[in-house]
Amino acid sequence: MTSQYNFKRITVVPTAAELKEVVLSKTQRKTPTVVHRQYSIGRIRAFYARKIKFLQQTLHDKLTQIINEFPKLEEVHPFYSDLMNILYDRDHYKIALGQMNTARHLIDGIAREYVRLMKYGDSLYRCKMLKRAALGRMVKLLRRQKSSFEYLEQVRQHLSRLPSIDPGARTLILCGFPNVGKSSFINNVTRADVEVQPYAFTTKALYVGHLDYKFLRWQVIDTPGILDHPLEDRNTIEMQAVTALAHLKAAVLFVMDVSEQCDRSIEEQISLFESIKPLFVNKPVLIGLNKVDVRRRSDLPPEKEELLKKLEADNIPLIEMSTITKEGVLGLRDAACDQLLVQRVEQKLQAKKHVLGDGVLSKIFVAYPTPRDDRVRAAFIPESAAKKRINTRSGTTRDVIAEHRDERTRKLEREIELEMDDDYILDLKKHYMLRNDDEKYDIIPEVWEGHNISDFVDVDIEKKLAYLLEEERRLIEAGEYEDDLDSDDEETKDLLKTATKIKEKEDMRKLENWEKKVNSTAHHISRSIHRKRERTMSKLEQDLGELGMEVKAKRMKNLQTDSRRTPSAMKIRVGKSRSLSANRSVPRPEQGLPEPEKREAVRKLVKKTQRPMNRNARKGEGDRHIPDLMPKHLFSGKRKMGKTDRR
């Protein structure tokens, strides 16, 4: 949200002369520069027409950028549009932007006209003169808008310096006479550093500060002081304050000076309060009585005390504070924040309630066209539907359903349910259509041995089964399934057996590995190391034992050396956890110089040596500049003028 009101992104508006230079030099650089008299006339025309079009495009783009980047007064929050109106005069602003627009339009027209004329150019000289005329005219238009460019640049600079006030956030606005202590309050409560001076109108613009309260971010807006005269007489500075009060939904803190050091009596201050009261509708208002260190409220004469009591009677809390001694400042802040929070929460709840109550209906909007003549255009409802509607209005649900029923449909289950009420049981098998009706309620499984029974249900299934059995019997009789005549000899039988064993073993290994892989949370070690660790004597014994060989590890002495070495595991450092132990490492300056006095002396020395460097405004060791030793434009390309034998 705040980023929307960040006007710092507007690009710099160049002056008319600068823009002219930039645009013309760009045209000269980015379009081909060489043309000769003996080229074909089409080529010459294209050459010059390209320059005209290039310039037109560049100017069009630049002006479009300017027009689009400036905020439109209609699309911005009314607070900002009002503020901009006060500061920059809405008419002037709109006219300046409008002139940019017309200039752009005219430039397009000129380019079109001269490109058209270029088609009749029959010599290089003529085409060149036409191009010169076109570019000149386009650039002349810019010169006419000189004042607009200057004005827009100033507006842009000022806009980028406006404080970024978010109109939707929680805000407190300070208002009151000049010199009552608004800026001191904001300096106290936030980190803003607003100038505080004894003369009036020290603050000439809106200032923003931020504070934290109850874990939320609050904006505090300091306004220039308002004097008590009618709205028409107000100057620009006061109008800014009034705009802020008018448009921002915030808590208003009216600051009053009880000690009358601001050269205004309490009566005058109260009359100002009354005159700007219309701006305070729907906003929580608090009055801060400032400068109580000079004169307390209890020391006030009774007439003034009465006026203050009248204000209190209107439910406006009066809080005493002193920005110098800082008493009561936080109290005022807390009170204001609390009140504003309450109001905002209420608003949100109200909005929600509205939605929950009506639900969908509150979100539907039916648009009715405005009648343009006296003809009545009523909705068309066919007679039967109208009759039905009339009837249904009278009857109960049962009758309604009965009314709408067609002759062919049977009685609805719903009707039956309504009739039977509690006794109703949903029986979906009631209406099964089977050949044999008493099979309706038979229980049949749906899946058997991994097969879906409904795949196999067939009318002719028995016939097919008989046929298959018959076929099978025939095949067996014919001898299809007997073994081959040339049966395997001993060797091949053994081979087949070992083959099946190997296959089994492989499958087991695969399964083991897969298990390990899935379950392992251990570190991943490289394959060679892994294999090496696997090759233990016990494993060897086991494997060979499975195959049927008897091996005794003890007998294989030369193979035992490896197994004796314990496998190197990853070293895990076990020690105290970080949270328990304090940071033991000493910072480097302390490591070098353990004594504090020496350290102090060293620090002073550092500062002292830095002083002459600062005075001479020279670069030091810390101001490191990394130069570009081989900029591309100096080391590449052809020379425009001069030789290239050295660079």
Add this chain to the structure above:
Amino acid sequence: MPQNEHIELHRKRHGRRLDYEERLRKKQARSGHERAQKAKKLRGIKAKLYNKKRYSEKVEMRKLLKQHEEKEQKSTKEQPDQGAVPAYLLDRQQQTSGTVLSNMIKQKRKEKASKYQVPIPKVKALADAEAFKVVKTGKSRRKGWKRMVTKVTFVGESFTRKPAKFERFIRPMGLRFNKAHVTHPELQTTFCLPIVGVKKNPSSQMYTSLGVITRGTVIEVNVSELGMVTQGGKVVWGKYAQVTNNPENDGCINAVLLL
């Protein structure tokens, strides 16, 4: 001061560097030297542009200096008391010879200018080959009797082309203009006025009848916008103007009103 003008705020609170004035003075003193170095090193089109700008700056400087010098010369001065001056001459101040001379010269110049009736008295004759381009027609593109006008023309509002088969001179639409930028010689302002017709083209009568507009052509323009009134009280709505540029090169017709 607005809230985020940090540089200015710092300057206001802490002031400037102690040697700020001295450094500024030295930097400004160096600027002439730096400018001269830049002018010597520049090459190419940048040098041309820079020199042009610098020349206009120098012209301004020279004018200013001259103005300062001129102020010392007064057009009138007190006549010293050489003998008795009669009473009726007492308050009169003699004009110095300097102003008399300059007035005379200005008067002569004006007379010289008004000798010529027309701003452009002589114009180079326009050849046929320059004004017309041969357009080949016919089935095999051999016949070359058609001509296309390559100069700017003016055709009236009620102009309709002859049927294409019989048209000898083609006046392309892109080169037809209706308006001229007419300068009033005394007011020194330029108005964009509609053309009524071509009065005379100095090169040839044929061009006049075709409506070809070149430099030196006398055209008639509609001056009702200016609101000129004759002695008798009638409103003047048409006046002659002479074209002062080459319209086919510039894409517009610039003319001077002939009063």
